Amino acid sequence: MKLRYKLAWYNLLTKLLFVLVFLLVMPFLLERVNLIQTDNELIGKREQVMSLIGEFGVEGLMDGSLNQAFGSYNILKQEYISLEPALSDSLWNYIEVTQRMVGDEIIDYRVLNYSFMVDGETYLLEIGTSLDRIYQTERNIRTITLILLALFVIISFAADTTLARILTLPLDFITRKLKETRSPALYDKTPLSSSTTDFVYLDQTLTELMQKIDELFTREREITANISHELLTPVSVLQSRLENLISNGDLNEQDAEKVSESLRTLHRLKGIINSLLLIARVENHQFLKNESFPLNALIREVYEEIEPIARDKGLELNLRLDCDRHLTNANRSLMFTLLFNILNNAVKFSGNPAAGPVEIHCFREEETFKVRISDHGPGITEGQADELFQRFKKRSSPEGHGLGLAIAKSIADFHDISIRVNSKPGQGTTFLLEFSAEA
Numbered sequence: 001m002k003l004r005y006k007l008a009w010y011n012l013l014t015k016l017l018f019v020l021v022f023l024l025v026m027p028f029l030l031e032r033v034n035l036i037q038t039d040n041e042l043i044g045k046r047e048q049v050m051s052l053i054g055e056f057g058v059e060g061l062m063d064g065s066l067n068q069a070f071g072s073y074n075i076l077k078q079e080y081i082s083l084e085p086a087l088s089d090s091l092w093n094y095i096e097v098t099q100r101m102v103g104d105e106i107i108d109y110r111v112l113n114y115s116f117m118v119d120g121e122t123y124l125l126e127i128g129t130s131l132d133r134i135y136q137t138e139r140n141i142r143t144i145t146l147i148l149l150a151l152f153v154i155i156s157f158a159a160d161t162t163l164a165r166i167l168t169l170p171l172d173f174i175t176r177k178l179k180e181t182r183s184p185a186l187y188d189k190t191p192l193s194s195s196t197t198d199f200v201y202l203d204q205t206l207t208e209l210m211q212k213i214d215e216l217f218t219r220e221r222e223i224t225a226n227i228s229h230e231l232l233t234p235v236s237v238l239q240s241r242l243e244n245l246i247s248n249g250d251l252n253e254q255d256a257e258k259v260s261e262s263l264r265t266l267h268r269l270k271g272i273i274n275s276l277l278l279i280a281r282v283e284n285h286q287f288l289k290n291e292s293f294p295l296n297a298l299i300r301e302v303y304e305e306i307e308p309i310a311r312d313k314g315l316e317l318n319l320r321l322d323c324d325r326h327l328t329n330a331n332r333s334l335m336f337t338l339l340f341n342i343l344n345n346a347v348k349f350s351g352n353p354a355a356g357p358v359e360i361h362c363f364r365e366e367e368t369f370k371v372r373i374s375d376h377g378p379g380i381t382e383g384q385a386d387e388l389f390q391r392f393k394k395r396s397s398p399e400g401h402g403l404g405l406a407i408a409k410s411i412a413d414f415h416d417i418s419i420r421v422n423s424k425p426g427q428g429t430t431f432l433l434e435f436s437a438e439a
Contacts, residue, residue, distance in 0.1 A: 002168070003164075003168055003171065004161070004164035004165050004167070004168045005161075005164070007160065007164040007167075008157065008160045008161040008164050011156070011157070011160040012153070012156075012157045012160070015152075015153050015156060015157070016153065019149050019153060022149070026142065026145065027142075030138050030141055030142060031138065034134055034137055034138050034141070035110075035134070038110055038129055038134055039095055039110075039112075041129070042095065042110070042112040042127050042128075042129065043112065045081070045112075045127050046112055046114055046125065046127055049081065049083075049125060049127070050116070050125075053118070057118075058083070058118050058121075058123060077102050077105070077107060077130065078129065078130045078132070078133040079127075079128065079129050079130070079133075080100070080102075080109070080126075080127075080128050081125075081126070081127050081128075082124075082125070082126040082127075082128075083123060083124070083125050083126075084123065084124055085121065085122070085123055085124070086115050086122040086123055086124040088115075088122070089122050090115065091115050091116070091117075091122075092113050092114065092115040092124070093113070093114050093115070094112075094113055095110065095111065095112050095113070096110075096111055096113065097109070097110050097111070097131065098111050098128075100128065107130055107132075108130065108131040108132075109128035109129060109130050109131065110128065110129050110130075110131060110134060111126050111127070111128040112125075112126065112127045112128070113125075113126055114126075114127075167196065169194075170192055170194040170196060170199035170200075170203070171199060171202075173192060174192065174199070174202060174203055174206065178206070181210070182413055182416070183214075183217075183413065184210045184211075184213040184214035184217060185214045185217075185218075187207070187210040187214075189207050189210075189211075191203065191204070191207075192204075217283075218284070221280045221283050221284050222280075222284075224276055224279075224280045225276075225277060225280035225281065225284070228273045228274075228276040228277045228280065229277065231269075231273050232270070232273050232274070232277070235266055235269055235270050235273065236270070238266060239263060239266045239267070239270065242259050242262055242263050242266070243263065245259055246259055246260065246263075272403065275403040275404075275406075275407055276403070278337075278407055278410075279403070279406060279407055279410050282334065282407075282410040282411055282414050283410055283413075283414075285414070287331050287334055287414070288331060289329045289330055289331050289414075289415070290329065290331075291327075291330055291331060291332045292326065292327065292328045292329075292330070293326070293327055293330070293332050294324075294325070294326050294327075295323065295325040295326070295327050295362060295369065295371075295435075296321045296323065296324065296325070296362065298327075298332065298335055298336060298339065299319070299321065299339060299360060299362055299371065300319070300321070301336065302336060302339040302340050302343055303317060303319050303343070303360060305340060306340065306343050306344055306347055309344070309347055310347045310350075310358060313347065313350070313353065314353040315347060315350050315353050315357065315358055316353070316357035316358070317347075317357060317358050317359075317360065318357045318358070318359045318360065319360050320359070320360070320361040320362070320363075321362050322361070322362060322363040322364070323362045323363055323364045323369050325362070325364075325369040325435060327435070330415055331414075331415075334411045334414065334415070335411070335415065337407060337408070337411060338407075338408045338411040338412060338415075338417075338433075339371070339373075341404040341405060341407055341408040342373050342405070342408050342431050342433075343358070343360065343373055344404065345404060345405060346358050346373050346374070346375040346377075346429070346431070347375070349375065349377045349378070349429070350375045350376060350377045351376075351377045351378055355376040355377070355428075356375075356376030356428070357376070358373070358374070358375045358376075359372070359373070359374045359375075360372075360373050361373075361374075368434050368435060368436060369434075369435040370432060370433060370434050370435070371432075371433040371435075372430060372431070372432050372433075373430070373431045373433075374428060374429065374430040374431070375428050375429055375430075376428040377428050377429060378425065378426065378428075379423045379424050379425045379426055379427050379428050379429055380423045380425065380429060381425060384423075385421045385423055388405055388421055389405050389406055389408070389409035389419070390406065412433065416436060417433055417434065417435055417436075418433070418434040419431065419432070419433055419434075420432045420434070
């Protein structure tokens with residue numbers, strides 16, 4: 001999971017936990033707050049009534065008769081007020097929950113009971129609010145609170161996701177640069193523009209690391225090229241001397257055979273040195289890419305070069321050219337070597353001719369051109385496929401020295417050509433070369 005989503009989900013879970021705790025304590029809080037608010041309203045109404053009594057007197061509310069009780073209910077019977085002479089001289093001031101008979105209906109009220117004395121007479125004032133009204137208020141508050149909480153969680157999650165995406169954009173930029181880098185020398189050294197110093201430091205560190213890796217690779221390639229070049233001269237001299245010994249005819253048959261074996265060994269050694277030199281020159285960009293040529297013609301030329309070898313092994317080569325790609329900014333001789341090495345590898349490991357032909361297919365797929373070379377040989381495992389382009393990694397064959405596909409990979413990288421290998425034991429091997437639209 002990406003960092004941005006982890007941050008967003010973490011924030012969401014913490015908010016949901018907060019909401020859950022709030023929902024657990026909300027009924028108690030709502031009840032307490034609503035009761036306190038109701039009691040304050042009852043006390044406020046009591047003060048209003050006492051103010052009216054102080055202004056107009058008790059008889060002003062009791063229709064001039066001090067011995068009669070006064071009562072008033074609103075139309076929905078949710079509130080009422082009652083004023084009557086008290087049966088006791090005790091002074092009361094408390095709030096209780098009680099029932100009142102209103103018409104033929106019994107209703108639960110929260111009632112403020114307050115007694116007071118006027119002109120030596122004690123009166124009882126009752127101000128009540130129905131519990132249904134209190135509970136309805138609680139339900140309304142609860143509904144509004146739940147809606148607000150849901151909106152808060154949704155909006156905050158969207159905001160957190162957007163913010164996390166914005167904050168991690170520099171990380172996406174760095175990741176994209178790494179994915180697009182095929183070689184440390186081609187790493188995009190454009191500095192990261194970000195207000196987050198951690199990402200800036202990471203980008204600088206990766207750039208420095210790529211520079212160090214590129215320097216190490218360059219030094220390794222230079223050493224390989226220098227050693228190969230220095231070895232090539234004495235090997236060539238030694239090969240020439242041995243060839244002269246054989247051509248003089250002064251050796252007996254046994255000595256001549258030994259010299260011939262030495263020549264074959266020198267020939268293989270010279271091939272390895274030349275291959276290493278080629279890889280080093282390609283990786284050091286010592287070849288020019290200034291040629292333009294049709295891909296079809298090059299593939300046909302490679303096909304004609306390999307076809308006699310395949311025919312000697314009893315193999316059939318199938319060629320299909322369904323593309324009209326014209327390569328520009330390329331090196332024709334290197335491209336020939338690339339295709340030749342892969343096709344030669346397919347012919348070499350095809351095995352039984354009855355299993356099927358070796359196929360070369362050039363075709364277009366969307367904006368790219370592809371060359372597929374497939375055989376029906378024994379195939380390889382996934383682990384072997386990962387090592388296929390490594391130097392001196394050979395499949396089970398006494399031929400070659402394990403550098404042909406390494407050379408092909410170096411040339412492909414030099415031309416920005418993607419190579420993929422699909423293979424399963426017993427099902428053959430397929431090489432897929434993908435040429436970009438700009439190649």
